[in-house]
Amino acid sequence: MPSTLPDGEPAPADGSLPVSALEGVGERPFGLYVHVPFCAVRCGYCDFNTYTAEELGPASVPGASRATYAAAAVAEVRLIRGVLGERDVRVDTVFLGGGTPTLLPPEDLVSVLASAREELGLAPDVEVTTEANPDSVTPEGLARLREGGFTRVSFGMQSQVRHVLAVLDRTHDPERVPRAVEWAREAGLQVSLDLIYGTPGESVADWETSLRAALDCAPDHVSAYSLIVEDGTALARRVRRGELPMPEEDDLADKYELADQHLRAAGLEWYEVSNWSTGEATRCRHNLLYWTGADWWGVGPGAHSHVGGVRWWNVKHPAAYAERLAAGVSPALAREVLSPEDRRVERVLLELRLRDGLPLDVLDEAGRAAVPDQVAAGLVVAAGDRLVLTDRGRLLADGVVRDLLA
Numbered sequence: 340m341p342s343t344l345p346d347g348e349p350a351p352a353d354g355s356l357p358v359s360a361l362e363g364v365g366e367r368p369f370g371l372y373v374h375v376p377f378c379a380v381r382c383g384y385c386d387f388n389t390y391t392a393e394e395l396g397p398a399s400v401p402g403a404s405r406a407t408y409a410a411a412a413v414a415e416v417r418l419i420r421g422v423l424g425e426r427d428v429r430v431d432t433v434f435l436g437g438g439t440p441t442l443l444p445p446e447d448l449v450s451v452l453a454s455a456r457e458e459l460g461l462a463p464d465v466e467v468t469t470e471a472n473p474d475s476v477t478p479e480g481l482a483r484l485r486e487g488g489f490t491r492v493s494f495g496m497q498s499q500v501r502h503v504l505a506v507l508d509r510t511h512d513p514e515r516v517p518r519a520v521e522w523a524r525e526a527g528l529q530v531s532l533d534l535i536y537g538t539p540g541e542s543v544a545d546w547e548t549s550l551r552a553a554l555d556c557a558p559d560h561v562s563a564y565s566l567i568v569e570d571g572t573a574l575a576r577r578v579r580r581g582e583l584p585m586p587e588e589d590d591l592a593d594k595y596e597l598a599d600q601h602l603r604a605a606g607l608e609w610y611e612v613s614n615w616s617t618g619e620a621t622r623c624r625h626n627l628l629y630w631t632g633a634d635w636w637g638v639g640p641g642a643h644s645h646v647g648g649v650r651w652w653n654v655k656h657p658a659a660y661a662e663r664l665a666a667g668v669s670p671a672l673a674r675e676v677l678s679p680e681d682r683r684v685e686r687v688l689l690e691l692r693l694r695d696g697l698p699l700d701v702l703d704e705a706g707r708a709a710v711p712d713q714v715a716a717g718l719v720v721a722a723g724d725r726l727v728l729t730d731r732g733r734l735l736a737d738g739v740v741r742d743l744l745a
């Protein structure tokens with residue numbers, strides 16, 4: 340969730356949604372995202388809406404500090420119930436992301452989940468994930484999360500190579516990763532590892548070291564994203580000053596292919612261009628819900644939501660967020676109602692990246708006319724009524740999408 344907010348029409352102070360958006364709520368999958376906007380240190384490449392203790396300063400507003408944040412998030416969960424009224428939703432997935440959710444005491448994270456259970460109800464097979472930095476967990480904390488209903492933890496491993504971690508400003512000792520994974524397993528949690536490739540100074544051999552180290556941990560799930568140099572970050576400034584080189588396209592493609600080979604050999608199959616799992620049961624259902632246009636409510640400062648074709652986003656700063664909730668006002672800042680064309684374009688962008696592919700009837704006439712060339716170029720195959728990226732197509736997914744939307 341990058342931190343820049345889009346423009347939109349003002350959102351109502353009570354958080355209410357158009358009746359049309361609420362139609363069918365509860366019949367579609369429903370996810371809850373809880374943004375926890377705190378980090379011990381800001382990584383130079385990260386543009387997410389997160390704050391170190393120093394950046395926040397002395398907490399003048401209850402709810403804007405780590406110590407009081409959970410209560411503010413719980414207040415927004417209560418507001419969801421108010422907006423949905425009597426409608427019966429069943430939360431299928433909960434995802435605590437950040438920032439670093441595990442900087443808060445496990446009890447706080449459990450209390451937010453408990454409020455969702457109480458106010459909204461959780462599906463019997465609910466998936467509950469928290470993101471975590473490897474140096475922000477303990478065996479006891481992970482066991483408490485499991486006991487409180489969490490089912491999954493996603494560790495920001497990024498790399499196993501010290502000089503790469505240093506360029507990324509990551510604070511954890513790489514030796515901590517296998518231990519943290521072991522603690523999570525002992526607690527009974529599924530484990531996902533996040534990796535980044537293409538960091539300036541990372542060789543192909545470094546990337547292979549990281550892949551091997553990740554696979555030695557036997558994760559259920561791996562996400563591997565190329566490093567994005569986001570405007571306004573310390574990393575972008577270093578690249579502009581010539582201190583660090585930009586990642587190169589060819590290097591990124593080689594590293595993606597290497598990742599796919601190693602992951603596949605270890606029994607992890609891709610189900611989205613940047614995500615691999617050991618099977619269907621270990622796919623991240625929460626992310627799948629984003630990628631398939633389901634309903635989700637994003638709780639927390641700067642969090643984005645989507646329900647029935649209405650998209651909205653909250654005020655960005657934790658103090659503004661907490662102040663609004665304390666005054667009984669929705670933290671939603673602005674919203675937009677997606678047109679059928681917006682929704683179609685979004686489906687092409689997201690569903691083509693899935694292994695299950697994009698239904699051909701989502702393409703418009705020009706898009707369908709572009710398909711034979713894409714097939715001839717070996718980038719996609721038509722599987723029944725769906726268009727699916729080939730291995731080569733996965734390397735060039737953005738270009739394929741551009742052509743299908745041209």
Ligand SMILES: C[S@@+](CC[C@H](N)C(=O)[O-])C[C@H]1O[C@@H](n2cnc3c(N)ncnc32)[C@H](O)[C@@H]1O
Nearest residue numbers: 384385387437438439470495533564565566567
């Ligand atoms: C925002 S973090 C939150 C979780 C946790 N704090 C961590 O760093 O693992 C979620 C994931 O986004 C990744 N991420 C953030 N900025 C990125 C960027 N510019 N390029 C690629 N991945 C990025 C992080 O490395 C991390 O794996």
Ligand code: SF4
Nearest residue numbers: 378381382385437438
């Ligand atoms: S720890 Fe995670 S959320 Fe925090 S600054 Fe680093 S990448 Fe961003």
